[in-house]
Amino acid sequence: MTDPDKPMNASRERPASAFNGYVMLFVLAGLVLLALFSVVGGVSAGSPFFLLLLVPCALAALLVLPGFYMVQPNQGAAIVLFGSYRGTDRTTGLRWTWPWMMKTKVSVRTNNIVSEKLKVNDLRGNPVEIAANVVWRVADTAQALYDVDDYRAFVDVQIEAAVRTIGSRYPYDGEDEDMTLRGSHEAVNTELRHELNDRLRVAGVTVDECGLTHLAYAPEIAGAMLRRQQAEAVIAARRKLVEGAVSMVEMALDELSSKQVVELDDERRAAMVSNLMVVLCGERDTQPVVNAGSLYN
Numbered sequence: 001m002t003d004p005d006k007p008m009n010a011s012r013e014r015p016a017s018a019f020n021g022y023v024m025l026f027v028l029a030g031l032v033l034l035a036l037f038s039v040v041g042g043v044s045a046g047s048p049f050f051l052l053l054l055v056p057c058a059l060a061a062l063l064v065l066p067g068f069y070m071v072q073p074n075q076g077a078a079i080v081l082f083g084s085y086r087g088t089d090r091t092t093g094l095r096w097t098w099p100w101m102m103k104t105k106v107s108v109r110t111n112n113i114v115s116e117k118l119k120v121n122d123l124r125g126n127p128v129e130i131a132a133n134v135v136w137r138v139a140d141t142a143q144a145l146y147d148v149d150d151y152r153a154f155v156d157v158q159i160e161a162a163v164r165t166i167g168s169r170y171p172y173d174g175e176d177e178d179m180t181l182r183g184s185h186e187a188v189n190t191e192l193r194h195e196l197n198d199r200l201r202v203a204g205v206t207v208d209e210c211g212l213t214h215l216a217y218a219p220e221i222a223g224a225m226l227r228r229q230q231a232e233a234v235i236a237a238r239r240k241l242v243e244g245a246v247s248m249v250e251m252a253l254d255e256l257s258s259k260q261v262v263e264l265d266d267e268r269r270a271a272m273v274s275n276l277m278v279v280l281c282g283e284r285d286t287q288p289v290v291n292a293g294s295l296y297n
Contacts, residue, residue: 077106081100110208120167132210135207138205139206143204154205167181188212
């Protein structure tokens with residue numbers, strides 16, 4: 001009894017034993033000419049002995065003719081004998097093999113797929129929409145044909161599964177996170193490619209390039225998340241403004257003290273700091289007030 005947990009024996013592509021089709025085309029032409037010569041010779045000589053050559057030539061021609069097939073660039077022809085895989089012929093041009101060999105052509109050209117927009121919950125549970133572009137090709141024709149039922153449908157399903165896996169592994173964004181979907185494009189794309197290659201290896205398919213083409217919050221939370229992002233942007237701008245204002249106030253006080261422009265006690269220093277902070281951090285233009293007296297009366 002087969003153990004369901006035991007991995008199946010994966011097929012492996014190997015070169016097929018096939019012949020140059022142009023050589024066999026000359027052989028076929030020779031058989032046809034020989035058959036015509038036997039017919040013409042038999043009729044002209046009035047002897048049936050020339051007709052004895054017609055039957056084997058005709059049978060040989062009928063045997064050679066079904067064995068021809070074409071292999072285009074970036075294409076392979078998997079050859080099967082009575083259900084047994086005999087190899088893959090990747091030599092381009094006119095080819096020939098025995099007529100009882102079954103030929104199945106497989107394209108090994110590069111394919112491009114843009115997945116549909118998928119709704120995925122990120123690491124924090126927020127629903128986000130993700131779509132990816134995947135560039136893939138068949139690397140092993142034997143695995144693609146005989147290890148999965150339909151390798152194209154298998155690729156589509158595994159792309160969706162891999163995108164959902166990567167989308168749920170990281171948060172959409174965040175300042176405290178080392179890696180996010182929005183801020184770590186290269187790392188996320190690289191991990192997605194590795195995830196796809198691991199999933200598609202059983203089908204003999206390799207992914208050359210992939211990347212996220214759409215990434216956004218789901219419509220039901222997009223408004224709330226936009227307001228949060230705006231608030232974070234305002235806070236970051238305020239923080240930068242305050243840091244710059246503090247450094248400018250510190251520089252002004254140091255310059256006044258070093259050049260001995262005015263002697264400031266703690267109270268006057270505090271008043272100057274307050275005035276400078278209001279001027280530098282205020283959103284409106286300040287109006288100067290001329291004080292004719294002193295700070296104490």
